[in-house]
Amino acid sequence: MLLNQPKDRLIYLSQSRGIGRKILSKMLAEDITLKSFFNRSSVELQQRFNLSPYVVQEIYDQEKQSKFQKKYHTYAQQDIQIITILDDEYPEVLREIYDPPFVLYIKGNLDVLQSEKRLSVVGTRDPSENGLKSLRKIVEPLVVQKWTIVSGLAYGIDIHAHKLALTSGGKTIAVLGSGFYHIYPAEHASIASIIGENHLLLSEYPPDTKPSKWQFPMRNRIISGLSRGTLIIEAREKSGSLITGDQALQQGREVFAVPGSIMEPRAGGTNRLIQQGAKLTTSVEDILEELMNITAYV
Structure with missing residues (x-):
């Protein structure tokens, strides 16, 4: 054999x-x-x-x-590393979820997985100026305090969160819904390349797997599963970001949502999450006070 x-x-x-x-x-x-x-x-x-x-x-x-x-x-x-659920390097926080991926394909610096100070950040594909300002206000101080930002390399809040981590001198993890040979969206291939060199590019799909619609909701459980908390900045009533938020709640993780005007469609989903128990978040302190148990020993 x-x-x-x-x-x-x-x-x-x-x-x-x-x-x-x-x-x-x-x-x-x-x-x-x-x-x-x-x-x-x-x-x-x-x-x-x-x-x-x-x-x-x-x-x-x-x-x-x-x-x-x-x-x-x-x-x-090709510097593609593979970690399985049988390995010691497999993230413990991900092992805890209901349906952890059995195999992870990884490019980049495995040390990024060692820190427990990870926050997932997701949101709308077409953020407003207020949404981007909220992202900078809340996430930039976390990056300065050495929190790793986890997101999905998608349009909008996702890619802005990755870029903010990069430009602020922090670390970021991009979780893909496809294999490394088929970065989606293709416009983000250059950012993916940078993340795959010095940060972490991660997928449960083999490198030759093309993007498919059903894979992205599955990908979202890993985004939330890698972190003790998930921050959602702007999400419409029917949004993939809400899937990530719902999965984080099911995983027993903290969910943070930035509120918005009832007249703003992009805030419909986040406002609903707050009604369902997500923490209304307007500052970095709102996140840190909930995740203090992590910062205490890291």
């Missing part, structure tokens, strides 16, 4: 067609090393995990395993 280590087997299976999260979760629950999976007969695997003969045949295919190993080496040559 070419896949000698549990980590290799987990990465290989996570990239295999026909193996979804539920099946992989069941496999890991039965054997954390995944070794027994490859020692079972084809018939037993089909019956135990409800897999088609084609899927089992493809997984066992030696040529496919060999191609995977070559791809694995190519990642290393």
Whole structure:
């Protein structure tokens, strides 16, 4: 068998067609090393995990395993690191969520993951001037105090949050909804390159994965999951940012929302989040007083 280590087997299976999260979760629950999976007969695997003969045949295919190993080496040559949920380097705060990603593809400085002082910042794709002023007022002091800013490299508040961290001399993590070979949106490829050199570019999707609509809501759970708190600056009533806020609440994390005028459509979602229990946030102190337990030991 070419896949000698549990980590290799987990990465290989996570990239295999026909193996979804539920099946992989069941496999890991039965054997954390995944070794027994490859020692079972084809018939037993089909019956135990409800897999088609084609899927089992493809997984066992030696040529496919060999191609995977070559791809694995190519990642290393391109400075793409891979962390799995089996590894000590895997962020503990992310391990705590209901549906943590089994595999993380990473480019950049792994030390960025060591600090617990991380705040996720998301918001509308078309921020108002007041929204951008709110971003600077609240986030810039946090960056100065060495808080790492986590966001999704999207248009609007996301990309402005990354840029603010970069220009203020701080650190930032960009969580992608696609693979590294297909940065989305393409206009942000240059910023992604900078983040992938000295900060952290992260995705649960293999590098050759193209962007797809369903992947971005899944990506949002990682944005909120990497941080103890999520700040939302302007979000309409139907907004992807609200998905991140809702997921943060479900994960038991602090959610901060900047309020806005009832006449401003961009504030509809944030105002609703405040009604649902998010903390009304108008200053950096509003965030720090809730996350003081983190700043106390970092």
